[in-house]
Structures are given as C-alpha cells and as structure tokens.
Amino acid sequence: MxxxxxxxxxxxxxxxxxxHDVSPLTPQQRRALRREVRWTDxxxxxxxxCAGLALWEVVGITEALALQHRWADVAWxxxxxxxxxxxxxxxxxxxxxxxxxxxxxxxxxxEVLSELVARFREGAPPLVVLVPSYKEExxxxxxxxxxxxxxxxxxxxxxxLIDDPHHxxxxxxxxxxxxxxALLPAMQERFDAMAAVTAKLLTELxxxxxxxxxxxxxxxxxxxxxxxxxxxxAARLADALQQAARWMDEEHRAQNxxxxxxxxxxxAVLAPLRAALEADxxxxxxxxQQVWPAVHTPDWLAEMRNAARDLHARFNVRFSSFERKRYAxxxxxxxxxxxxxxxxxxxxxxxxxxxGIDGHSLNLVxxxxxxxxxxxxxxxxxxxxxxxxxxxxxxxLRLADVMHQAxxxxxxxxxxxxxxxxxxxxxxxxxxxxxxxxQYLMHQGFTHHGATxxxxxxxxxxxxxxxxxxxxxxxxxVQVKKYIHDRTVIEDTESSIDLVDKGWRLHNHPxxxxxxxxxxxxxSLLIQRRRWADxxxxxxxxxxxxxxxxxxxxxxxxxxxxxxxxxxxVATVNLAFLLLMFGPFSRNMGIVWIxxxxxxxxxxxxxxxxHCGYRWHDFPRVYALNLLLLPVNLGGALRSVYQILTGxxxxxxxxxxxxxxxxxxxxxxxxxxxxxxVTLGLAVSDAVLGHWGSAAISALYAACLGYGITHxxxxxxxxxxxxxxxxxxxxxxxxxxxxxxxxxx
Numbered sequence: 001m002x003x004x005x006x007x008x009x010x011x012x013x014x015x016x017x018x019x020h021d022v023s024p025l026t027p028q029q030r031r032a033l034r035r036e037v038r039w040t041d042x043x044x045x046x047x048x049x050c051a052g053l054a055l056w057e058v059v060g061i062t063e064a065l066a067l068q069h070r071w072a073d074v075a076w077x078x079x080x081x082x083x084x085x086x087x088x089x090x091x092x093x094x095x096x097x098x099x100x101x102x103x104x105x106x107x108x109x110x111e112v113l114s115e116l117v118a119r120f121r122e123g124a125p126p127l128v129v130l131v132p133s134y135k136e137e138x139x140x141x142x143x144x145x146x147x148x149x150x151x152x153x154x155x156x157x158x159x160x161l162i163d164d165p166h167h168x169x170x171x172x173x174x175x176x177x178x179x180x181x182a183l184l185p186a187m188q189e190r191f192d193a194m195a196a197v198t199a200k201l202l203t204e205l206x207x208x209x210x211x212x213x214x215x216x217x218x219x220x221x222x223x224x225x226x227x228x229x230x231x232x233x234a235a236r237l238a239d240a241l242q243q244a245a246r247w248m249d250e251e252h253r254a255q256n257x258x259x260x261x262x263x264x265x266x267x268a269v270l271a272p273l274r275a276a277l278e279a280d281x282x283x284x285x286x287x288x289q290q291v292w293p294a295v296h297t298p299d300w301l302a303e304m305r306n307a308a309r310d311l312h313a314r315f316n317v318r319f320s321s322f323e324r325k326r327y328a329x330x331x332x333x334x335x336x337x338x339x340x341x342x343x344x345x346x347x348x349x350x351x352x353x354x355x356g357i358d359g360h361s362l363n364l365v366x367x368x369x370x371x372x373x374x375x376x377x378x379x380x381x382x383x384x385x386x387x388x389x390x391x392x393x394x395x396x397l398r399l400a401d402v403m404h405q406a407x408x409x410x411x412x413x414x415x416x417x418x419x420x421x422x423x424x425x426x427x428x429x430x431x432x433x434x435x436x437x438x439q440y441l442m443h444q445g446f447t448h449h450g451a452t453x454x455x456x457x458x459x460x461x462x463x464x465x466x467x468x469x470x471x472x473x474x475x476x477x478v479q480v481k482k483y484i485h486d487r488t489v490i491e492d493t494e495s496s497i498d499l500v501d502k503g504w505r506l507h508n509h510p511x512x513x514x515x516x517x518x519x520x521x522x523x524s525l526l527i528q529r530r531r532w533a534d535x536x537x538x539x540x541x542x543x544x545x546x547x548x549x550x551x552x553x554x555x556x557x558x559x560x561x562x563x564x565x566x567x568x569x570v571a572t573v574n575l576a577f578l579l580l581m582f583g584p585f586s587r588n589m590g591i592v593w594i595x596x597x598x599x600x601x602x603x604x605x606x607x608x609x610x611h612c613g614y615r616w617h618d619f620p621r622v623y624a625l626n627l628l629l630l631p632v633n634l635g636g637a638l639r640s641v642y643q644i645l646t647g648x649x650x651x652x653x654x655x656x657x658x659x660x661x662x663x664x665x666x667x668x669x670x671x672x673x674x675x676x677x678v679t680l681g682l683a684v685s686d687a688v689l690g691h692w693g694s695a696a697i698s699a700l701y702a703a704c705l706g707y708g709i710t711h712x713x714x715x716x717x718x719x720x721x722x723x724x725x726x727x728x729x730x731x732x733x734x735x736x737x738x739x740x741x742x743x744x745x
Contacts, residue, residue: 024109024110025105025106025108030106033102033105033106034102034106036098036102037099037102037103037106040095040098040099040102040604041099043095043600043601043603043604044092044095044096044099044600046596046599046600047088047091047092047095047597047598047599047600047601048092050593050594050596050597051085051088051593051597053593054084054591054593054594054597055081055084055085057588057591057593058077058080058081058084058588058591059081061077061587061588062074062077062078062081065077076583076584076585077588079579079583080579080580080583080585080588082576083575083576083577083579083580083583084576084580084594086572086573086576087573087576087577087580087598088597088598089565089573090565090569090573090601091597091598091600091601092601093561093562093565093566093569094442094601094604094605095600095601095604096445096449096558096561096562097441097442097443097444097445097446097448097449097562098441098442098445098604098608099445099448100444100445100446100447100448100449101441101442101444101445101448101510103448104444104445104447104448104510105444105510108510108511110511111398111401113152113394113397116152116394116397116398116401117152117310117397118306119401120153120154120397120400120401121154121306121309121310124153124154124155124400125155125379125380125381125400126155126156126157126377126378126379126380126381127153127155127156127157127379127380127381127382127383127396127400128156128157128158128159128347128377128379128381128382128383129148129151129156129157129158129159129382129383129385129396130159130161130340130343130344130382130383130384130385131144131145131148131158131159131160131161131385131386131387132161132163132336132339132340132384132386132387133160133161133162133163133164133180133387134163134164134336134339134387135164135173135176136180136387136388138176138179138180138183139256139259139262140261140387140388140517141160141180141183141387142183142187143255143261143262143265143390144385144386144387144388144389144390145158145160145183145184145187145319146187146251146265146269147265147269147389147390147391147392147393148383148385148391149187149191149317149319150269150270150273150314150393151391151393151394151395151396151397152314152393152394152396152397153396153397153400154309154310154313155313156317156396157317157318157319157320157377157379158317158318158319158320159320159321159322159343160180160183160184160319160320160321160322160387161321161322161323161324161339161340161342161343162177162180162181162321162322162323163323163324163325163336163339164176164177164180164323164325165177165325166323166325166326180321181321184319184320184321185319187319188318188319191315191316191317191319192315194243194244194247194315195312195315195316195317197240197243198240198244198308198311198312198314198315198316199312199316201236201237201240201308201311201312202305202308202309202312204233204236205233205237205301205304205305205308206305208229208230208233208301209301209302209305230300230301231287231288231289231290232288233304234284234285234287234288234304235284235285235288237284237304237307237308237311238281238282238284238285238287238288240308240311241277241278241280241281241284241307241311242277242278242281244277244311244314244315245274245277245278245281247315248270248271248273248274248277249274251270252266252270252271252274255270260421260422260423260424260425261388261390261421261517263423264390264421264422264423264515265390268390268392268515269390269392269393272393273314273393277311280307284304284307287300287304322342322343324338324339324342324343326362326364327353327361327362327363327364328356328361328362328363328478329356329363329364329365329478330342330364330478330480331475331476331478331480332476333475333486335486335489335491336456336491337482337484337485337486337491338480338482338486340384340483340484341480341481341482341483341484341486342480343376344382344463344466344481344483344484345480345481345483346364346376347376347377347378347379347463348376348377348378349366349375349376350366350367350371350373350374350375350376351364351365351366351367351373351374351376352364352365352366352367352371352372352373352374353374378463379463380462380463380464381396381400381403381460381461381462381463382460382461382463382466383396383458383459383460383461384456384458384459384461385457385458386456386457386458386516388516388517389418389457389458389514389515389516389517390421390514390515390516391458391513391514392513392514394513395416395458395513395514396460398509398511398513399414399415399416399460399509399513400460402414402507402509403460403462408505408507410503410504410505411462411465411504411505411506411507412461412462412465412466412499412504412505412506413452413454413459413460413461413462413465413496413499413504413506413507414459414460414506414507414508414509415454415455415458415459415460415506415507415508415509415514416458416508416509416510416511416512416513416514417439417440417443417444417455417508417514418436418440418455418457418458418514418515418516419436419437419440419512419514419515419516420432420433420434420436420437420515420516420518421433421515421516421517421518422515422613424518424520425520426520426521427621427711427712428519428520428521428522428525428625428711428712429518429519429520429521431618431621431622431625431712432518432519432525432625433518434609434612434614434618434621434622435622435625435626436516436518437609437612437613437614438605438608438609438612440512441608441612443455443508444508444510446508446562446566447506447507447508447510449558449559449562450505450556450558450559451558451559451562451563451566452496452505452506452507452508453492453493453496453506453563453566454492454493454495454496454499454506455492456491456492457514457516458514458516459492465499465502465504466483466484466495466499467483468499468502468504469483469485469495469498469499469502470482470483471485483495485498487538487649488534488535488538488539488640488643488649489531489534489535489649489650490531490532490534490535490536490539493535493536493539493567494535494538494539494542497539497542497543497546498542500546501542501545501546501549519655519662521661521662522628522664522712522713523661523662523663523664523721524655524662525629526629526632526664526665526668527655527662528655529629529632529633529636530632530633530635530636530639531636531655532570532636533570533571533632533633533634533635533636533637533639533640534636534637534639534640534643534650535640536566536567536568536569536570536571536637536640537567537568537571537637537640537641537644538640538643538644539567540564540567540568543563543564543567544564547559547560547563547564570633570634570636570637571633571634571637571640574630574633574634574637575634575637577630578630578634581679581682581698581701582678582682585694586686586689586691586693586694589691589693589694589697590693602619605619605622606619609622620704620707621707621711623704624704624705624707624708624711624712625708625712627675627701627704627705627708628672628705628708628709628712628713630675631668631671631672631675632668635668661717663720663721663724664713664718664721665721665725666721666722666723666724666725666726667725669713669718669719669721669722669725670722672705672708672709672713672718673709673718675705676702676705676706676709679698679699679701679702679705680698680702682694682695682698683695683696683698683699683702686698
C-alpha cells in the first residue's frame, strides 16, 4: 500500500524519520488518494443502503408487535431504532470527513520553502508565541520552546506563561518554579551568543552593499588578488553557517535520545536544520574559492546578504516569561484560557507594578504617558502552543502564508491539528496516539465541509479576530477581558462557534506540522478524555443558533451535521452504544443489515490507521480502548449536564504529568468491571436461549473489554486503585494527583 501521509512508522520503535520538507506527492500517490475518495463514496452508499434495509426490517418487527398490542416492546423498538441510527450516524460522520480529507490531500500543492522564506524576508508582521505552562517538566517545556524558537518565521518572540502557584508551599514545587524561571534566561543567552555572530556578519555585508560596485574587484592591500573582499565575505558566511551547524549538533547531543519526544525534536527539527546549514556552508565554501570575475555577478552579493539575514533571523529570538498570579488584579481562574487571556489583554500596552491595598500583593496598572514601565509588544499574529507540543520549523511560516493569501482576510485561525508523538514506549500511549492521528484526519475533513473547530494545542490566531469576540466582565471583584471563553473546559471549541458567528473562518492546513504528547497510561488518559467530553452539550445551543441563521444549502447541511455531531456524539453515541449493548433487543440481532452497515466505517478506520503508520491488528486494540472509554466519556457528558442544571463549572482537569502510573478513580475501575461482567453474563444467557447472534456480539464485547483491562489498565493496578479509592485518606482522584490544587482535579 502506498504511504498516503507523512507520519513515520509507529511500530518501528524510537527510530524516527519525520522529514522537515516533505517531498511533493508523486502522480502515483495522487491517484491512490483519488481512489480513496471513490472508495469512500462507495462505502457511504453501501452503509446508507444497509441502514435503510435494516430500518425496513426493524419497522416490520415493530409493526408486528403493535398488532399484538405489546406496547412495552414497541417502546423498546423505538428506543432501539433511535439508538441504532445514532450509532450509524457516527459512522457517516467519520466517512464524510474522510472523503473531504483525501480530496484536500490529493489537491494540495506544497509551497517551496525557499520561496516562502523570500516572501516573508521583508515586512513580515510580528509573531508572538504564547506557551501556557502549569507544573510542567522542565525538559518538556524546553523541547517545546526550542521547536518554537527555531521557526523559519523571521520576526518572532516567545512568552512562557508560567501558571504555577507564585509562592509554592512545597519545597519541590519551589525548586521546580525556580528552575522554570531560570530556563528562559539560559535559552536567551544560548541564542544570543549565535545571534551576535550573525549580527556582526550582517554589518560587514551591509558595508559591502554600501561600497561602490567598481571597488569589489580592486585589491584591498598589497599582495591581495582582485575579488578578495567578496571571497573573504563568503568565507566568513561559511564560517557562521558552520558554527550554527555545530550549535544544532550540540543541541542534538544534549537531548535525551531515550525519550521519544526528544527523539522527535532531534529527527524532525534539529537534524534537518543542521543538514541544511551544512549544505549552505559547503555552498559558500565553494563560492569563496572562485576566482575573479566569476564571483562578481550582479546578484551574488544580494544572495550572500539574504543568506546571512536568514541565518540571523533563525537565532534572533526574544524569550520572556509572565506570571499572572503575581498580580492580585489579574484573573487567577485555574484554567489555560484565563492564563492566555491575562496576557492577551496586556498586549500593546505599558504597565507598572504598584502595591495592593493589603500592602503585600502587587497590582499591574497602565503606566502614565512618559512614565517608565514594562512594555508588552503587540503582534498581528499570536501562536498558542501547549507546553508539551512540538512544531516543525516551517509551521508558522506556512500558516502565516495562508493568512496572507488573497481572500483569506476573514481567516481567524489556521492550524495543523496535532499528531501523536511517534515512537511511544507503552501500548496505551501508542494506541491512544492512533486515535489522535485519526482525529487529525477527521479535522482536515471538517475544513472541506466548512466545519472546522479550533484545536487549542497549537494554532495561529489573527489577533484582530479574537479581539472581535472579546468580552469584559467582573469575576471575583476583578475586571477581566476574555478573548477565549472559559465557560467550558473545551474553551477552543466554544471560541470556534464565537468566531464563525461573527463571520470569521477557521482553516486546517493539510500537512502534519505539529505533534503533542499523548498520556502514557490509562489513569492520565482518563482525566484528559473526561475533560474533552465535558462541554459539548453546553455549547450546543450556541451552535444551533448560529446554524439557524445560516442560509439553507447543501454545504450548510453538511456543516450543521458535522458540528452538531462533534458537540453531541460523546453523549449521544456512547449512550446509544450502551443501549444497544445491554438493551432487550435480541429479536433485532438477527438482522444482517445492521452489522453490514457498520462494516464500511470499520474498514475505513482500519485502513486509515495503516496510512498513518500503524498495523491492521491495531484496529481491534483501538476498539478495545474505545470500549474502556465508554464510562469515561459519559462521565464527562454528565459533568456538562450538571453544569447546565446547576450553573456550576467543573474544575479544569489538568492531565497529570507524573513519573510512573497515574491512579484511576475507583468508581471508574468498578464500572469497567461491571461492563465486563454484564457482557459476559449476556453472552452466556443469550447462548443458553439460542440467541446466537446476540451471544456472539456480547462475547466479542467481553473479549475486547478483557483485553483492554489486561493490557491498558492492568488487573493488579486496577485493584490497587480500588483499594486506594476505598481508603479513608483517598482524594477525588488518586495519590499521584495533587487534589489540594483545583487546577489538578
């Protein structure tokens, strides 16, 4: 099978091969992509036909029950029909974006990187990269900052938004905070050392540019040959490029190659940049050896100066940090959205610190005209980046180019939805990463249908767009400005609806340019996925109001279907699936069209996994993981229902970053056991009654759950979690999570 995407092979271990500049697709690959589109069309048609035939038989059974006045059974048939169609709609909501993804991938033409660099060399608008961080590991944050600092974009600054408690009580937390604060000056010093070399070189080249053209070939001193000034400048440029290559090599060796995230930084960022610098160095070494007048071509000096400017821009980066919790008059709401909002509200202003009323706290207030203060630079573009994510070097440049294209003036968000970091050491992380890589495909397909959602781990934002949706309100006696709303814990999803409702557009660039960490164990995965499942039902009314105002056309119907499904499927599809698993529907299990209608979805999913570098036999593992996540997803949806009924927001559930295993809440362990016990019981009872279809399906579910508990959770570990949960000293989660901090829970 042809490789249709650019991900490295997941099962090949830590050895990675993510290219920095992906080669254009070959005609053979484009034909293969178009075949996937045609295959998806057939899959959709087959699934819809089978669904229609299944419905015909279900209606026949329901009609027969009604004639017998068995109204309780009729009611159950209605429930079955609704649940069946919700599950089938989930399959269509996969196949429809899949078709859009392969269409976009086949039509995409990748811009040549050198042309993009030349296009942005002059007059590039400033870019600010914001990295919100809360109790992250130092090495993880440094990797993220390094990938952001080495972007091809020429005018950029990085701000680490440290959200740890400002005065930590625990000595370990105090030490970690001190190390995080020291990280930025250390990185600044390292980049400045190289930037000083390139700045000196640029000054020398500027002097050459200003010199009269007829002096370039003149001897500069007795014994010098004509053209020595140009050849010497080329040699100095080659020396600077060689020094930069050594800089990359030092950084490469400093990474922990046993860590798959560090290995990705090495192979996808540092190694390609080092190779490019070495190639440029060799090029200018050859130029320095040319004889006059071969060196004296009209564009020769301009080419040399552009190379020096690009090299200088690579290292001319400003690092800074900001801690909103230092100031009493800024929001201290424990979530990522308000961490970002606090800094966004300051951009473009000048501020000074003043003592608070209590004499101990500090306030940050605008500085008066002519008064010294701290200036927060403004920027046309803001790149938000999670502290456990990595960007390929051309991420910002390619996305900014999309922003600049004619007709994209109302483009608010451009992103490449993140992929999983390849080479995961644990089975749980690798299979959960497979789900993440499939989500990349889905989000790309959403863009084809105008249903893009902002995925907050990494995105390039047009600042004027997020200012358009900003609101101001008082929280805890503090006036706060919200660009990214934090009404739910999936703040990027709600902001997507806010933006499209204001006439802005969102766009997924069809290249894999960003990677983000996947939780390494089921306990941390549970916390992440429960957070993702919380909020869709709350946002749904806002989305419906937006869709009701949209003109009725076929494209809008597809957008509406995908947006509503995206917001509700965690609740509706998972609940429907449970009903089909455990409801009294054995009389319908003999309808062959029901499983046949789901076959296209399953084949497409498994096929896409192989396109992303996984194996066919990983699909049953993904299915087993999905079954384990059923109670987790429904738990997140119930949090949304609780907020709708009470108005109380769930605390932001940070995904734990701990050494070792994150314990599961005992309730969820018991629910997994209950699912396994019930499916086994149904398999046995149906077999005794001769309902072989139902028995086979229940046995399959039981096998998947048993595999999942064994390989993703662990029987011994799960029993330990139950004992911890039942102990008198237990917290809401488990011992590895600090339940005293609301941002941890």
